[in-house]
Amino acid sequence: MQRRVAIIGIGYTPFRPITPELSFKEMMFEAAQRAYEDAGVCPRRDIDAFVTCEEDFTHGRSIFNIHMPDNIGAVLKRIHTLPADGIYGLADAYMLINTGLVDVMAVESHSKASNMLTPNYLVAHAMDPVYNKPLAYNPYFIAGMEMNRFLCETGTTEEQCALVAVKNKANALLNPQAAYGDRITLDDVLDSEMMFHPLSRLEMSAPADGGIVMVLACEEKAYALSDRPVWVRGVGWCSDAPSLETRDWGKAVYAQLAGDMAYRVAGIGNPRLEIDFAEVDDTFAYKELQHLEALRLCRPGEAGLMVEEGGTLRDSELPVNVSGGSLGVGRLDEATGLQKVLEVVIQLRGEAGSRQLDDVQVGLAQSWRGLPANSGAVAILSNE
Amino acid sequence: MPVDKVTQVAQTKPLHGEIPVYAQYTFGIAGEKFFRELKDNGRLMGVKCPECNLIYVPPRIYCERCFSELTEWLEIPNRGVVHTFTVSHIDLDGNRLKEPVIVALVKFDGVYGGLVHRLGRVEADKVSIGMPVEMVLKSKTKRVGSILDIDYFKPV
Numbered sequence: 001m002q003r004r005v006a007i008i009g010i011g012y013t014p015f016r017p018i019t020p021e022l023s024f025k026e027m028m029f030e031a032a033q034r035a036y037e038d039a040g041v042c043p044r045r046d047i048d049a050f051v052t053c054e055e056d057f058t059h060g061r062s063i064f065n066i067h068m069p070d071n072i073g074a075v076l077k078r079i080h081t082l083p084a085d086g087i088y089g090l091a092d093a094y095m096l097i098n099t100g101l102v103d104v105m106a107v108e109s110h111s112k113a114s115n116m117l118t119p120n121y122l123v124a125h126a127m128d129p130v131y132n133k134p135l136a137y138n139p140y141f142i143a144g145m146e147m148n149r150f151l152c153e154t155g156t157t158e159e160q161c162a163l164v165a166v167k168n169k170a171n172a173l174l175n176p177q178a179a180y181g182d183r184i185t186l187d188d189v190l191d192s193e194m195m196f197h198p199l200s201r202l203e204m205s206a207p208a209d210g211g212i213v214m215v216l217a218c219e220e221k222a223y224a225l226s227d228r229p230v231w232v233r234g235v236g237w238c239s240d241a242p243s244l245e246t247r248d249w250g251k252a253v254y255a256q257l258a259g260d261m262a263y264r265v266a267g268i269g270n271p272r273l274e275i276d277f278a279e280v281d282d283t284f285a286y287k288e289l290q291h292l293e294a295l296r297l298c299r300p301g302e303a304g305l306m307v308e309e310g311g312t313l314r315d316s317e318l319p320v321n322v323s324g325g326s327l328g329v330g331r332l333d334e335a336t337g338l339q340k341v342l343e344v345v346i347q348l349r350g351e352a353g354s355r356q357l358d359d360v361q362v363g364l365a366q367s368w369r370g371l372p373a374n375s376g377a378v379a380i381l382s383n384e
Numbered sequence: 385m386p387v388d389k390v391t392q393v394a395q396t397k398p399l400h401g402e403i404p405v406y407a408q409y410t411f412g413i414a415g416e417k418f419f420r421e422l423k424d425n426g427r428l429m430g431v432k433c434p435e436c437n438l439i440y441v442p443p444r445i446y447c448e449r450c451f452s453e454l455t456e457w458l459e460i461p462n463r464g465v466v467h468t469f470t471v472s473h474i475d476l477d478g479n480r481l482k483e484p485v486i487v488a489l490v491k492f493d494g495v496y497g498g499l500v501h502r503l504g505r506v507e508a509d510k511v512s513i514g515m516p517v518e519m520v521l522k523s524k525t526k527r528v529g530s531i532l533d534i535d536y537f538k539p540v
Binding site: 020021057060061062115117120121124129130131132134135136137138140141143144145146147148149152193194195196197198199241243244245246249 | 400469471485487489500530
């Protein structure tokens, strides 16, 4: 039995650089409360299963996922916890509902990045302990090396990458929930401090705090509970080789294969024509371009040109990261992917206010798990 | 009862914490062999997958493409080319480095994989992708069986 699956509730806390007044558990509680109110469900009565997506050490504690159930209403219920990006959790909920195992499920992810005092070390300790970690470099060198190879293989320019930061930060000015909206120029980006050549400071997303919860349901429950369900048409995910030495440094192969899977599940043959808008990972400005190519939303090597010609602006044929993306919203640890999904849902519901896109039916959300990972997931959503 | 929120930053008091975690890492079959050869004989070793015709550096006992067990060891030349590189201006604590470090992935002819290390004896603006480089080892007495037994790679 294959069942259609819809997102029927969304709840989130505003994405802010710091959140001194709430513990991460209270932040999750607030996001969950809002999502359940939005869906019109009681978690104790109506939600069959829960999944959360977080990484242990980002919270300064170990095995912290054992403390998940209480603040989202999941005690004495089925919950599983993933050390993965939020779109993986969405994919889990999709599968469990699609196959008929559960009817209503909640997905949660959050970031409390502002509490982490030594974020670089978290990434550094994730590197291969024998071949990479002893070098003791700031692990963002990986991004600089990847950007350099991407530019070399595709002929994309540093200016084209910088334009992504200009666009996304401008988009974020229309998103009241975004932490890093700004009106900046190409020169501002190019003149910002060189961090990991050719990657400059304004091309790197800054961390933000925030919690996101979504409620998903089978078709029957979706129609009973919601008058504006957003359908999950397809999901996909993939991990490329984890080692720095054997991974592909020019192409985002994980995104290509995750996209191929999601397109197949959704029955999409020509993404360029069938996807109305996309929220793709832009942890670093060049990543947006690399991901657009991997997802076949432009021809190989032409993402830079497309951005330069305005082909990804809010009023263009393929608006990309109209929420502001991670560059404008802030990077949300493992909740980064769910923020992309959240924007797609808000747009498909027609609730995006001054940044609302006209006449959109199908949106794509894509995540990359961040350094030093080489994996990611894709979700394709539709309002019909 | 409504929830009363904190409205003054001065009233928020975070608790500071730390996690002292200590561990040792097993080199394993492939790592032992690689680092013993590097330390004792100054040689780079790789391992070949005959199924996929791929030579792995760093070596490993399994092929990530076909899942074969790998046992065919061979010596790798200590000269390679810069596959990609970056000039890192920031240290682990987020401070700007006085002397930026040039980090590169060096690939060797016919080898799948390579080694991540720093480049030495070259100015950052002289480095390019495809540039030939060779391994510079520490002196034998200073080698301990670590990736740091390689001092850096320098232009040929």
